[in-house]
Amino acid sequence: MFLFEAARNEPLAYRMRPRTIDEVIGQKHLLAPGRFIYRMVKANRPVSILLYGPPGTGKTTIAHALANTLQLPFAQLNAVDAGLKDVETIVENAKAYGQTLLFLDEIHRFNKKQQDYLLPFTENGLITLVAATTANPYHDVNPAIRSRCQILELKPLEPEDIAEGIRRALSDADRGLGKYTVQIEEASVAHIAQTCGGDMRKALNALEIAVQSTDEDDDDVIHITYEIAVECLQKRSFSSDKDGDGHYDLLSAFHKSLRGSDVDAALHYLSRLMESGDLIGLTRRLLCVADEDIGLAFPAATSHVVAAIESAERLGFPEAALPLGKIVMELCLLPKSNSVTAAIGAAQSDLHSKHLGDIPLHLKDAHYASAKKLGRGVDYQYPHDYPEGWVDQQYLPDALKGAQYFFPKEIGQEKQFADRYRWIRQKRSK
Structure with missing residues (x-):
């Protein structure tokens, strides 16, 4: 029996979930001949994988389809509400019944101890872990788990993939909407496919609402017009998780x-x-x-x-x-210049890579009465006392004397700064 022999009152997206890898739509970079999941199934050698990508791209679908295709016992947990005892129970069952595929959704919600518990069982093959997350696994998943899994990124489905799923649902009399006689405009299919944000679940939910909320005509035909499709999926779907x-x-x-x-x-x-x-x-x-x-x-x-x-x-x-x-x-x-970024970066780099030396005495604080006894501020030349508003004196520490961090660009208003900067450096070099 397939895992998804769903009751008729289950949502269409649930009922139409692919039962085997061959039925999965999209994700050709993983499922096409020669790609990783295709090869794993062909070799009949299940390995632990970590799937990440936006909602509705097929993470749960692929896990169930793999279990069916590889004919493995299947267990499913969501890390949002599961605990270590739930994992321990699955491991004990696997010891009794053999190699088990565990689908662990939202794995990034597990703490380090919970993730680490799985390590020896994924290593010896007792548990084939299919973990899923919408978060970047390199940020949120324990490195030890990552090292034992192939990390596979799922991408939003293309409009043509969504359109295929819609047509498949309309023609499937067993699990889909095939019991209805539906005439749907191509513009309606295109609208749903284009505006669901690559999320098959949203597309099929909208389709089901459209079909079940539209009255049949005298010939028992349901006509899904463009206007109906717009009403059932009014707003384009965007991912707006600000922490995602x-x-x-x-x-x-x-x-x-x-x-x-x-x-x-x-x-x-x-x-x-x-x-x-x-x-x-x-x-x-x-x-x-x-x-x-x-x-x-x-x-x-x-x-x-x-x-x-x-x-x-x-x-x-x-x-x-x-x-x-x-x-x-x-x-x-506007004209572009990164000279400020480059100059600050070069100056900061010297802080960690060079001997800096002491601040020149004539630049040190001299506001207190005894400063001159320590040589502070002696021989400092005040630039405003000179006609050009500039006087040649040393500002960098001895160890960095002559260092250059600013390399101006001849673009926009920066050309004016470049001219002044070159003039100063030329005067100083004489």
Whole structure:
């Protein structure tokens, strides 16, 4: 018997869950001939794996399909509400009945002791662990567990994969909606496939609502129009877990699009970030770009960003999108220079890699009465006493004399700073 011989009152997404690996839709980078899971099944040599990816991409499905395909006893736990005693029970059952596939969902919720308990049993093959997490396993899963598992990333399903799942559900009379006579417009299929965010579960839930809430016509046919599909899946699905790995990927893509001067890409990721509601993360990226990637090429970029943030906060959404969109476009189109970032990085690097030496005596604090007795501040030359506002004197410690951290770029307003900087260094070298 298959694990998913579900009752008819179970949700469609549950009933249509693939029973074997051959039925799984998508994830071809893992399941296609020659890929890892395909080879594992063909060799009939189950190994422990750690699946991570967004919700609805097939982590639970693959675990059940593997157990059915490999004909292994199956046990399932969710680390949110399971404890060490639950794991111990499964291990004892495995000792009695043989090698068992344990599907452990949300494994990152287990503490180190709970994860470590599984180690000897995954090592000797008694337990084939299929662990699942929406979090980055390199951040949240015990290294000892990671070392015993093949880490496999699941990706959001493509629209064509979702469309295949919809058609499969409509034609399956046993587990799907095949008992109904349904006529569905291609535009309806496309809308669900495009707007479910790569989540098969959301797509099938929307399809089931559409079919079961639409009356049959005189010929007992249910017509699913585009308007019905929109009503049943009104809002595009986005991952908005602000602590999740995907959200940090979104912030990274936003920053790199700004740095790369791609206005269209930056506006796309801005829209996704606004949809997620992470105004703080979004505005921090804007400020960082102004200083890290534009820098001296247009120093006023920082104040422009601050003004845009204040405007957005006062307006609130949806109008906040206007100042945010405007500053995103401005940052993209401004000249870019990372000379500030590079200069600070080089200066900080010397702190940990070189002998620094003492601060020159003439630069030391001389505000107290006895400072001159210690040689503090003696021979200091006050730059404002000189016509050019500059005088040649040593500022770096002896050990770093002549060090150069700033390498200006001939771009935007930084060219003015570059000219002044070169003039000073030339005067000093004479």
